[in-house]
Amino acid sequence: MKKLILVIALGLAAIASVPAQAATAAGTFDVVINLTSKCEINSFAAPTGATINNVVFNYTSFQTTAATSTGGDFNVRCTNSLPYTMALSNSGVTDDAVGLAYTLSLSAAGGTGNGANQAYTVNGTMAANQAGTCSSSAAACTNAAATNKTKTLTITY
Template identity: 50%
Template sequence: MCKKISEATPRDSVRGRVSAAVTLRHFLLAAMTWGVLLAAGTAHATISCSVSGNGFTSVYDPISTVPNDNVSSVTINCSRASGDPTTTTYSLASTNGLYPQGQNNRARYSTSNYLKYDIYKDASYSSRWGPSGSAPFTGTLNFGSGTSASLTLPYYNRVSAQQSAVAADYTDTMTTTLTYSVTSGVNATATPATMPVIITTNPQCQFSTPPGTMSFSYTSFQTTAATGSSQFATRCTSGLPYTMSLGATSGTLLGLAYSLSLSAAGGTGTGAAQTYSVNGSIAANQVGVCATSACTAAAPQTLTISY
């Protein structure tokens, strides 16, 4: 009897180990199934958005008294799976470019030559478009029953008037960042879009103050010359050399010979007004022609800037 009992014990032990191994395999299989289901739930939301824009180019006249304004646009494109939300909220921010100064964007030609420009969200140029947290575009994009949607947002560029500038291409790069909702409480950020800015300044000159009338008072046979002067001002692109000339440097009125000259033959533009004068004289001891006690006469003259 003792031998039978001792032979039965090892067989029972083997059965116990086999049963335990089977139970362990079932546990591992259950754990693997749970892991696959969890991963599938996390990957369900598939809303994806991108942003693109072309930046803007502008030809700037630095001597104009009005700002240089133009409009450009940026586009948001989004897609979703059929089971995803039908709307996504967005926030589209813009940097102040590579060379900002305070709130102003600046395009650069060289380390000492910049042009200020600003970006606005509205055609009245009252609401700036700026970085996240200050002045981004915000809103909701609606897919409706579709799986894709897009939105084009215009933005408005202003280069302020009468900045000192050389004739050159001024460049900058704006960067826009799009943040959008994927599901409730979950946001994603699209790859930032870079948009080039090119502001071309052409050489320009103008009379910011034109010359006025030069008047002489002369009495026949007077022993001293009569003189007169009229001031004017030019405004030319910075660094731009220019010359000035009169259509005539002499003439005759009422039988009196007169001469004209300029205070300078030319200059180099600074972007600001530069003042000169036209000077004139009537030599002494001239008789003149006048049948009454007093006579008047006038003649137009031409002043030209060449650059």
């Protein structure tokens, strides 16, 4: 009987000295990203915000050649691979302060976003031989009081 108890005790000691098996469980999951595409307009002078450099005409009454504008530079930055189009609110106008007619156009009708600034220009042309209106006794007038001088550039994406 002592031998039997000794054998059982040694057996139990051997079982107790064996380390327990570790168990693991694994699961998988997806990372879900919701990206909202975007385009923005900014000028060379202002890195962000809907800013376009002013379009400026210098014109002398009855000049014999058409005038072209300066300025009008801007950037469009859109999400990578996002196609977009651009349009002006009104491209042919007679200014209601100085009475000079002009047309505006864009250097491109649109593009595809690449995540970086893409440069464009609002171009302007003013026909030759226009008289204009200047009710001031000053030698030069501006269209500061014009109610139709503000234009809108729309980016559709």
